[in-house]
Amino acid sequence: MTSASSSPVTETILNFIDGSYRKGSEGKSFPNVNPATGTAIGVVHEASQADVADAVAAAKAALTGPWGKMTTAERVKLIAAVATEIERRADDFLAAEVADTGKPRHVASHIDIPRGAANFRMFADVVSTMPGESFNTSTPDGGQALNYTVRKPKGVVAVVCPWNFPLLLMTWKVGPALACGNTVVVKPSEETPRTAALLGEVMNAVGMPKGVYNVVHGFGPGSAGEFLTSNPDVDAITFTGETGTGQAIMQKAAIGVRDISFELGGKNPAIVFADADLDKAVEGLSRSVFLNTGQVCLGTERVYVERPIFDAFVARMAAAAQGFKPGVTSDRAYLGPLISAEHREKVLGYYRRAVEDGATVVTGGGVPEISGAEAGGFFVEPTLWIDVAHGDTVMREEIFGPCCGIVPFDSEDEVIALANDTVYGLCASIWTENMSRGHRVAAAMDVGVCWVNSWFLRDLRTAFGGSGHSGIGREGGVHSLEFYTEITNICVKL
Numbered sequence: 001m002t003s004a005s006s007s008p009v010t011e012t013i014l015n016f017i018d019g020s021y022r023k024g025s026e027g028k029s030f031p032n033v034n035p036a037t038g039t040a041i042g043v044v045h046e047a048s049q050a051d052v053a054d055a056v057a058a059a060k061a062a063l064t065g066p067w068g069k070m071t072t073a074e075r076v077k078l079i080a081a082v083a084t085e086i087e088r089r090a091d092d093f094l095a096a097e098v099a100d101t102g103k104p105r106h107v108a109s110h111i112d113i114p115r116g117a118a119n120f121r122m123f124a125d126v127v128s129t130m131p132g133e134s135f136n137t138s139t140p141d142g143g144q145a146l147n148y149t150v151r152k153p154k155g156v157v158a159v160v161c162p163w164n165f166p167l168l169l170m171t172w173k174v175g176p177a178l179a180c181g182n183t184v185v186v187k188p189s190e191e192t193p194r195t196a197a198l199l200g201e202v203m204n205a206v207g208m209p210k211g212v213y214n215v216v217h218g219f220g221p222g223s224a225g226e227f228l229t230s231n232p233d234v235d236a237i238t239f240t241g242e243t244g245t246g247q248a249i250m251q252k253a254a255i256g257v258r259d260i261s262f263e264l265g266g267k268n269p270a271i272v273f274a275d276a277d278l279d280k281a282v283e284g285l286s287r288s289v290f291l292n293t294g295q296v297c298l299g300t301e302r303v304y305v306e307r308p309i310f311d312a313f314v315a316r317m318a319a320a321a322q323g324f325k326p327g328v329t330s331d332r333a334y335l336g337p338l339i340s341a342e343h344r345e346k347v348l349g350y351y352r353r354a355v356e357d358g359a360t361v362v363t364g365g366g367v368p369e370i371s372g373a374e375a376g377g378f379f380v381e382p383t384l385w386i387d388v389a390h391g392d393t394v395m396r397e398e399i400f401g402p403c404c405g406i407v408p409f410d411s412e413d414e415v416i417a418l419a420n421d422t423v424y425g426l427c428a429s430i431w432t433e434n435m436s437r438g439h440r441v442a443a444a445m446d447v448g449v450c451w452v453n454s455w456f457l458r459d460l461r462t463a464f465g466g467s468g469h470s471g472i473g474r475e476g477g478v479h480s481l482e483f484y485t486e487i488t489n490i491c492v493k494l
């Protein structure tokens with residue numbers, strides 16, 4: 001049981017260690033707040049340093065227990081069963097995700113929960129079909145040697161997660177980690193602990209051996225996040241979150257020379273050429289700017305539009321933004337709240353800064369009028385700026401809100417230079433009907449992922465990640481196996 005009560009409104013959210021739900025051993029807890037109403041709806045039990053050490057010890061012990069002895073076929077069967085069980089309990093996961101994030105149900109039911117299941121099923125397939133590598137080598141004595149590789153799990157993997165797509169981003173790492181035979185200790189965001197905790201029920205239901213999947217709740221520095229990443233029995237750390245947090249975790253990873261995989265922030269450009277299909281571009285960029293209330297690492301907070309269509313594009317985007325109704329209960333609701341009062345203050349600070357720096361607000365810029373139960377929610381208006389300069393703060397720093405600056409450009413070379421002039425390198429989205437140009441400009445983008453005439457269109461077999469301040473490494477398909485396994489090359493003199 002994740003909870004002391006069956007009501008999601010009063011849920012007590014517990015740590016999951018060695019197959020059992022546990023309170024924090026120091027008796028500490030913190031409130032779980034629904035961002036759509038601003039009210040506390042649960043209590044989260046914070047893991048102490050001893051609890052985190054217990055979770056890591058359980059994960060380490062599980063490596064040599066029944067889990068470590070399973071064949072790949074047995075292991076992937078269990079992992080596929082996790083996917084099926086998430087699907088069977090989709091309503092429970094949906095309720096948990098909506099309670100934690102405040103996001104509209106249709107967003108969570110179309111994106112977060114199905115991906116939670118797909119992340120297990122897909123990596124079960126990848127591991128089952130992974131080919132090996134071998135080389136025949138000529139030796140100095142005129143003979144031959146055979147080189148081939150075997151892959152082994154890294155060991156105990158720490159999975160440190162953010163709050164924007166909690167189940168999706170956590171399982172994106174837990175799926176491949178387990179498929180490769182590792183064990184995990186997950187530290188969900190303090191804002192969104194529920195789905196990670198609920199997944200413990202799924203693990204027990206499918207018969208996952210104890211200690212393979214563990215969850216510790218808490219914060220970063222001086223709490224579960226730091227306790228976990230500095231624990232010497234953790235063999236590798238995979239992290240999704242802010243660039244600054246990544247830097248702090250990297251220092252801990254240096255102790256013991258542990259491997260890291262980082263998916264960090266972004267300040268992603270979208271580029272709309274004059275020959276783009278304007279209907280499709282406006283629809284696509286309405287998603288890339290406003291989906292999940294802009295709380296998407298892949299969000300395009302910088303939008304460059306070729307001058308001949310600039311005014312038309314701005315007018316169409318403004319109409320789209322004004323069509324979104326903030327709130328979560330209505331069928332038309334698209335813009336949920338931001339995750340917290342603190343994050344709303346940060347976003348509103350950028351809204352003020354844009355105006356101070358001379359931007360013109362096309363639409364939005366403040367807090368919407370909302371009555372009823374959602375009056376206390378952490379909503380902001382969808383916001384568009386023009387007359388922003390390349391060096392303005394809102395064009396350089398990640399805001400993580402439903403907003404973007406829209407800037408005209410005159411040539412391909414100019415826009416490539418503007419798009420690439422950032423410390424980040426996560427993704428870009430290019431809109432053109434000239435596919436020769438589409439390919440050319442996409443290849444010129446200094447990013448990990450570039451979409452042409454689309455955005456956030458995912459095939460889980462592809463490499464995903466960012467360069468520069470946006471991350472270290474790539475995950476997805478076989479790329480995940482590079483991180484979650486250790487290779488031994490065996491050389492046999494024939």
Ligand code: NAD
Nearest residue numbers: 161162163188189219220225226241242245263264265297
């Ligand atoms: P965050 O970095 O504040 O927190 C992420 C996690 O790290 C949380 O669980 C937090 O408790 C933990 N943490 C914080 N400090 C820590 C420390 N010193 N040691 C160990 N753990 C620590 O990020 P967030 O606010 O939860 O998420 C938003 C950020 O995540 C944005 O910058 C966004 O771009 C980024 N993000 C990136 C991707 C990607 O794929 N590149 C995906 C989603 C989110």
Ligand code: 6OD
Nearest residue numbers: 164172296297298458464
């Ligand atoms: O789709 C994914 O695998 C992924 N990591 C998405 C990240 C979204 C960021 O907010």
